[in-house]
Every structure is written in structure tokens, then in C-alpha cells.
Amino acid sequence: MRKSSAFWLILPALLGVLLFVFYPLFQIALPTFHSGSANIFSLYEKFLSENYNLQVIGRTILIAIITTIITLVLSFPAALWIARQKKFLKSLLSLLILFPMLTNAVVRNFAWIIILGKDGVINEILLSLHIISSPLNILYTNTSIIIGSIYLFLPIMIMSLIGSVSELNLEVEEAAAVLGARPLVSLIKIIIPQLTTGILTGCILVFAGTMTAYTTPQILGGNRHLVMSTLIYQQAMTLGNWTNASVIAIILIIISALTMLLMGRVMKKIDRRAINA
Amino acid sequence: MLDSQNKTLRVISILILFLIMLPLVLVIVTSFGNQASISLPIHGFTFEWYKNVFAQPDFIAGFKMSLLVALIASLAALVVGIPAVYALTRFKLRHSSWLQSFFLSPALIPEIVIGFSLYQTAVITMKLPLLLSLIIGHFLLCVPYVIRLITASMLLLDPHIEEAAWICGSSPKKTFFVIVLPNIKTSIIAAFMMCFINSFNNIPISLFLNGPELNMLPTAILNYLQNNYDPTVSAISVMLMIFTALIMFVVEKVLGINELTR
Numbered sequence: 001m002r003k004s005s006a007f008w009l010i011l012p013a014l015l016g017v018l019l020f021v022f023y024p025l026f027q028i029a030l031p032t033f034h035s036g037s038a039n040i041f042s043l044y045e046k047f048l049s050e051n052y053n054l055q056v057i058g059r060t061i062l063i064a065i066i067t068t069i070i071t072l073v074l075s076f077p078a079a080l081w082i083a084r085q086k087k088f089l090k091s092l093l094s095l096l097i098l099f100p101m102l103t104n105a106v107v108r109n110f111a112w113i114i115i116l117g118k119d120g121v122i123n124e125i126l127l128s129l130h131i132i133s134s135p136l137n138i139l140y141t142n143t144s145i146i147i148g149s150i151y152l153f154l155p156i157m158i159m160s161l162i163g164s165v166s167e168l169n170l171e172v173e174e175a176a177a178v179l180g181a182r183p184l185v186s187l188i189k190i191i192i193p194q195l196t197t198g199i200l201t202g203c204i205l206v207f208a209g210t211m212t213a214y215t216t217p218q219i220l221g222g223n224r225h226l227v228m229s230t231l232i233y234q235q236a237m238t239l240g241n242w243t244n245a246s247v248i249a250i251i252l253i254i255i256s257a258l259t260m261l262l263m264g265r266v267m268k269k270i271d272r273r274a275i276n277a
Numbered sequence: 278m279l280d281s282q283n284k285t286l287r288v289i290s291i292l293i294l295f296l297i298m299l300p301l302v303l304v305i306v307t308s309f310g311n312q313a314s315i316s317l318p319i320h321g322f323t324f325e326w327y328k329n330v331f332a333q334p335d336f337i338a339g340f341k342m343s344l345l346v347a348l349i350a351s352l353a354a355l356v357v358g359i360p361a362v363y364a365l366t367r368f369k370l371r372h373s374s375w376l377q378s379f380f381l382s383p384a385l386i387p388e389i390v391i392g393f394s395l396y397q398t399a400v401i402t403m404k405l406p407l408l409l410s411l412i413i414g415h416f417l418l419c420v421p422y423v424i425r426l427i428t429a430s431m432l433l434l435d436p437h438i439e440e441a442a443w444i445c446g447s448s449p450k451k452t453f454f455v456i457v458l459p460n461i462k463t464s465i466i467a468a469f470m471m472c473f474i475n476s477f478n479n480i481p482i483s484l485f486l487n488g489p490e491l492n493m494l495p496t497a498i499l500n501y502l503q504n505n506y507d508p509t510v511s512a513i514s515v516m517l518m519i520f521t522a523l524i525m526f527v528v529e530k531v532l533g534i535n536e537l538t539r
Contacts (some may be wrong), residue, residue: 005449009364012357013380017420020413021383024394027402074293081283081290093294095525100297103521104478106498107514111300113502114307114315114511121303121317154297212387214481219502229389233484236393249390256387 025253028246047247053231057251060227063142063217064210067149071157071206072199074150079161080191083168094162101155109219112148113139116220140222148220149213153206160205164198196270204263208256228252301518308511315508326512333501336513339494343477346408346493350415351472355465357416358423363453366431367439377424384421391417392485400486407488414482419472426471430464431457463532470528474521 033040047053082093100108115121116138123135138144168191176186192199214229221227226234228248236245303317308326310319330336361380365373383391392414399410434457442452458465483493492500494517502510 003368003370006364006368006370009360010376013361013420014376016357016413016416017380017383020395020399020417021386021391024398025386025390027398028390028394077286077289078293081286095529096294097297099518099521099525100301102474102478102525103301104495104498104514104517105480106495106502107304107517108300110498110502110510110514111304113506114303114317115300119316124317151297151300154293208385212389214389214484215499219499229387229481232389232393236396237485242397245393249387249393252387253390257385260385 028242029250031243032246032250043243043247044251047244047251053248056226056228056231057255059142059225060211060229060252061255063145063149063227064207066146067153067210068203068207070146071150071153072203075154075157075161075202079158079165082158083162083165094159097155097158100151101159105152105215106219108152109148109216112144112151112220116144116147139220140225142221142225144220145217145225145227148216149210152213152216153209156205156209157202160202161195161198164195164201168194197267200263200267200270204260207259207263211256211259212252304511304514305518308508308515310508312508314506315511326508327516329507329509330513330516333497333509335492335497335501336494339492339497342492343494346412346415347473347476349412350476351419351469353412353416354419354423354472355469358420358468359427359465362424362427362431363457366428367436377428380424381421383417388418388479388481392482395482396485407486407491411483411486411491411493414486415476415479418476418479418482422471422475423468426464426468427461430461434460466532467528470524474524 032043034042039045082090082097085093113120117123118135118137118139120139122138123132126132127135172194173186173190176190177183181190212229213227214233217225217227217230218233221230223234229252232245232248232252235241235248306319307315307317309322309324310316311321311323311325312319358380361376364370365377370376395410395414395417399405399413400407405413438460439452439456442456443449447455478495479493480495480499483496487493487496498510498513
């Protein structure tokens, strides 16, 4: 086959992505670099000098970090257990995890309104047990966004960990046991190092996903707890301030790209160490 | 310690699986309650809220529109994506790994940013019709799935089979349709399903590209939820869960669910 035909096969996809992903990005990025003044970053400086905006950025990153850590901790035992079940049970459990993953995010967040709301399940239970005397405000706080995000990304973390646990060599673990390693030592020294790639992949997916999620902070955070993505929508569609929306969009892209780059570096370093060891 | 029989591990895992299912179960329960606002435990039992779902024109129109957009966007992504994957995996191109990342890049850009920038470019600058822009947005959502899933199975397919077909006198075009396509059939179905589900469920892109005549189901539910708090939302949620379960059932029957998570 001639190589020139490859060009025509690739062209439609290339044009599609160029025209509708990169050109639009370029178009929103351009006006944010203020050309009138000597300092082209003046719009960014102005944006970042406002306390409120810094608060939103800080909240976004904090929520993403906490979500990632808790998701990892919760997923780990489940993934270890599921990955080692017999084939039938394993696929049944995977189906169970996939189901929420494929269910609409509105539905999944709505479920947490029912649970966390003023007359939600948690408040009803606590009130009837006389642990509290008036309903707690859990909904529309950073906490509710974190809970919703954990719920949203738990299946993704579990699935990505199951993948790497399945590749684990059981014999290494047995060898460690034969040589007298206690289970906890074996977990920390033998198993976790082998899972680093899976763990980091899962963490990148959850961190970037939480950073950029729109639906969860919109439904569970309300108008007072904005994160970067809900701020973009508010600036663009409610206030009509497109330049500001673009500035946030670019900052959001930069932060998530930097995180991925950093995690990728770490992953490569660990891989190389594993090969050299 | 980490063998399948470990008791602590089993208890924790079952607890976590239980926590994953519980919120959805609560939604199902509330959809049958006969009070005007959502409450648990429910008092009495009614199908009224399911009837009310069909009384919401936004939900009906939204469902049809979401279905239409998801179908067109997924098919378009396949039609554009498969040839690109074929070229990237079969021709020894100089920048093929670079191009591969290029095609996966829409997945790395926040959906809310894709929606926002596409709104400015396609709707405002290019003056494309809203529906077309919406389909383009969903198409971009689908492209990375097509590229990733189909590249994986193209790499598994032995190129010698195609060469054998050429030697036997089959044209490259005919070889593609008779030999290659049937062999990567399952990953095409898997890619289509992932595209369809993700497009159908998408909110951030649809939010920017909607209009009075163009409401998608998830955004219609979001709107409803902002103004009302009654079990109608539970009822439509249950219907969406059944819809998801049906799709999963079909996928499981056709190719085994593991295909989707590769």
C-alpha cells in the first residue's frame, strides 16, 4: 500500500480535532494574553490577585487531592479482594462496579442529595437517635462535593487497580511468606511497589477527573461553593464575562496538564528503577 | 495475606460494594413514595411519579434528542476514527505515536472547556447550527474511545492475514471490509457502546450547546432538579438505571463485559 493513502485515511480525524479542539482552544486563549499593555499576562495577574478567585482555585485543588487519597484508600482492599476471586465471581463483581460507572452523573449526585440533605437519610437517623438536636448542614459544602466525587470516581479507581492486581505474581508473595515476611511487611515491601503504576494511573484519572468535573460541584456544591469548572460556566453564561471564563479555562488546563506531566515523570522514574533493580 | 480467603479483606470489600450500591437503592425506594417531597422511609406506595415523568415534555424531548445525538456522534466517531487507526497501525508512519496522542488529546481537555470553546468557535464565529455544534462536541467526546479501543485490537490482528488476502488478488479496500472489519468487530461494538453511553450521559458539553429547542435529557433533569424536589427525579433516575442495565445486558450478551474495561 502506498503511504500517500495513509494521509487521506488520517485527514478527516486530523481536521476534526484540529478544527474543533485546538482551533477553539487557540481562539479562547488568544484574548487572555492582553496585547494592549506591555505585560501580556496582565489579565492573569489581575485574576490571580483577587482573593475570591484564589479561594476557588484552592478549593478545587484541595477537593481533588482529598478525593484522590480517600478513593485510593477505599478502593485498595476492594480491588485486592475482587482481583483474586474466581472468574465468575470476579466478572459479577466487576459488573456491579461498572453499573454505577455507566449510570448518569445526575442520578448519582441526586442520590447524595437524598442522603445528605436537611431532611436526608443521615440527618433523619442522627435526629431519631438523639445524637443531634437540629439537622446538620452537610449538603452544599465542600464536604458534600468531596463525598459526591469519591462516589463518582470509586468505580474508576477500583477498575484501574483490579487491572494491575491481576498482573501481580502470586509466587513472589509466597516466596516472601516462605522466607518469613509477615503479611503487613509483604504488603508494604512486596505488593504495593509492584502496583505503583496502577496506583498512579488511578490517581491521575481521579485527580484530573475531580479537578475538571462539573456536575458534582454544580449539584452538591450549590452557588456558594464554586470550583473552577462551575466558575467558568458562571462567568461565561450567567455573567457574560468571556475573557474571565477563558482565563480560568486556561489556568484549569495548565494545572491538570502539569499534574499529569508530574505523575507521568514519577511513573517513568519508578519504572526505570524497577528495571534497574 | 492477600489470598482470596482473607476474612478482613472480604468484609471490607463487601462493605465497600454495599456502599457503592446503597445510594442507587435509596433512589429506587424514594421513587415509590407517595409524599410530595422526597423522604425516607417512604409512607405508602405509588406509581404516580413514573406517570409524571411522561407528563414532562422536556424529559420526552430530551430523551429523543439525547438518543439522536449519541447515535450520530458515536457513528461519526467510528467512521472517522477507524480509518485513522488503520493508517496509524498499518503504515509505518514517522510520527504515528505523536498522532496517536493527538487523537487522544480531547480526553485530556476538561469537558467544560471543550463545551465553552466550541460554543465560541462553532456557534458564534463559524455560525454553525446549534444541533450540528452539539453533535460535533459529542463527536469529540467519542473520538478518544474509538482510537484507544480499536488500536488495541488492530495491534492484536496479524497483518500477515491481510498480506495473504492481497496475494490472493483481493484489493486493499476489499481486504479491509472482508478481512479486517469482521476481525475487529467486537472492539468496534465496545467502542460504540462506550461512546454512546458517555455521549448520552454528558452534561458539560451539552450545557453550553443547548437552546430552547435543544434540550438534552441530563440537562433537562438538572433543570428540573433546580426548581423541584419531588420523586419525579427518582422515577426518571430509575428509568435511566434500567436503560443502563439494558445496555450492559446487551453488551454482556454480545461480547462479554470485560471488553468495555480493557
